[in-house]
Amino acid sequence: MTVRKKISSIxxxxxxxxTGGTPDPEVTGLCCDSRRVEAGHAFFALPGVQSDGRRFIADALQRGAQAVVAEHPVDLPEGIAGFVVSNGREAMAHAAALFYDDPTAGLPVVGVTGTNGKTTVTYLLESILKAAGFRPAVLGTINYRLGDTCLPAPHTTPESTDLIKTLAQFRQEGADSLVMEVSSHALAQHRADGVHFTVGVFTNLTSEHLDYHGDMASYFASKKRLFHLLPEAEGHAVVNIDDPYGRQLAEEIEGTLTCGRREGAAVTPESVTLTLDGINGRIRTPAGTFELQSGLLGEFNLENLLCAVAAGIALDLPIEIIEKGIRQAPGVPGRLERIENSKGAVILVDYAHTGDALEKVLSTVCRLNPRRLLVVFGCGGDRDKSKRPAMAAVAIRHADLAIITTDNPRSEDPATIISEIETGCREAGGRSLSREELSGLDKGYFIEHDRRRAIDLAVSLLQPGDLLLVAGKGHEDYQIIGSERLHFDDREQVRRSLAEQEVSG
Structure with a gap:
């Protein structure tokens, strides 16, 4: 995609x-990472959490940058254009939209934000839009995709320059609608400011990313930014009022389309049945009622389904199309993904990596009344440490056996992370089990630092009627240990453990 634009035009x-420099050069690209600068690019020297982008201007110029945009004046060599803006990230997002000819203009665009449920809601909306005859592009945690094109997703919501460039590519390839997860980091950093959102969806808010946001008030404020990017007319904000932060948001935004089981919700179940086979019920909406059929499991997925239905209503899609899209929606990778086995047990892999998410998943599977409930989980390093005792308490409360292991320790010592989880287990009344006690019906926790061996152990303990949940990584196919990103997929490992034990057994 070759583009040239006068820097002043964007x-x-x-x-x-x-002062000085070329007054208005043509630029061939936009970048805020000096290592990715190519000849002819404009370099945005952004202030950062750990470093100031102005420190990397020399590197960007050496790589061929023709213009520099910063929030404060800098000395530049002759022949290089420089511009000062009040907010570098906001300016970069809008510049990207103009540079790539505003790829979301005129499209139905749904942004989904919240702590949990974003990915599932985007998969449901993708199916609904396909049922309506659209060719939607989807950007989110698992991947960025359009039809057969599937790109890796290094971030839930990429940097604004990468985001808009990807959207321009997808539109060129025939995308006529867009569904995207919008993370709190992205909203706080203006990454999505160049996107023309039609509908915004709020799923819920629970403790997460407080290492970045500092407190829940700041976290909530970042989520609310999505709704400031919507058209001012009513009916474009979809909010789950089963969530207390959702109720607060609905009160703040006039004309919100509410959803949930709570009294007064505009999109709500008249009746619903939740089983191991899925969710069935009758849903009432402002556009009429319909019979809901979904293979998703649990009350938290009912909330996700209601959010997706409400978004379809906000897009003015016919109720029969929404019903069809929900019915045809595929399972979501790594979200209560079932692993078939010959042990007579239920094995599920899920992305739950917060206390609230793990609570929702474990309380859901508890209602299936398994003989024994086993969970394998850990906590990520360099992230909000308050999650560790919270996840431990949830596991001890619901599971018969919690096997504690590594997740993505990153730069932290895995043993330290596990020790903090174990403290949470003890505070919740959990008992440390010996290896000899694991095959019985003793309730407690066991520590196995190596994730591969932890999954092997859990699978080896399974008996008919048991349920195993491997939590925390879901669709991820890597483990970050130190600075290394190593291939590791919980689903692959479960299947490998099953196969090896079948051969040896």
Whole structure:
């Protein structure tokens, strides 16, 4: 995709040219990472949490940058254009949209934000839009995709330059609608400011990313930014009012389309049945009622389904199309994904990596009344440490056996992370079990640092009627240990353990 634009044509009118340099060069790309700069690019020297982008201007110029955009004046060599803007990230997002000819203009675009449920809601909306005859692009935690094109997703919501470039590519390839997860980091950093959202969906808010946001108030404020990017007309904000933060948001935004089981919700079940086979019920909406049939499991997925239905209503899609899309929606990778086995047990792999998410998943599978409930989980390093005792308490409360292991320790010592989880287990009344006690019906926890061996152990303990949940990584196919990103997929490992034990047994 070769593009050339005058730098002045894509910057805000308030941008001020620095003294000297070429007044208005053509640029061939936009970048805020000096290592990715190519000849002809404009480099956005952004302030960061750990470093200031102005430190990397020399590197960007050496790689061929023709223009520099910063929040404060800098000294530049002759022949290099410089511009000062009040907010570098906001300016970059809008510049990207103009540079790539505003790829989301005129499209139905749904942004989904919240702590949990974003990915599932986007998969459901993708199916609904396909049932309506659209060719939707989807950007989220698992991948960025359009039809047979599937790109890896290094971030839930990429940097604004990468985001808009990807959307321009998808539109060129025939995308006529867009569904995207919008993370709190992305909203706080203006990454999605160049997107024309039609509908915004709020799923829920629970403790997560507090290492970045600092407190729940700041976290909530970042989520609310999505709804400031919507058209001002009523009916574009879809909010789950089963969630207390959702109720607060619905009160703040006039004309919100509410959903949930709570009294007063506009999209709500008249009746519903939740079983191991899925969710069935009759759903009432402002556009009429319909029979819901879904293979998803649990009350939290009912909330996700209601969010997707409400978004379909907000897009003015016919109720029969929404019903068809929900019915035809595929399972979501790594979200209560079932692993078939010959042990007579139920094995599920799920992305739950917060206390709230694990609570929802474990309380859901508990209602299936398994003979014994086993869970394998860990906690990520360099992330919110408050999750560790919270997840431990949930596991001890619901599971018969919790096997504690590594997740993505990153730069932290895995033993330290596991020790903090174990403290949470003890505080919740959990008992450390010996290996000899594991095959019985003793209730407690066991520590196995190696995730591969932890899964092997859990699978080896399974008896008919048991249920095993491997939690925390879901669709991820890697483990980050130190600075290394190593291939590791819980689903692959479960299947490998099953196969090896079948041969040896």
């Amino acid at each position: 910057l805000p009118n308030t941008a001020k040219a620095m």
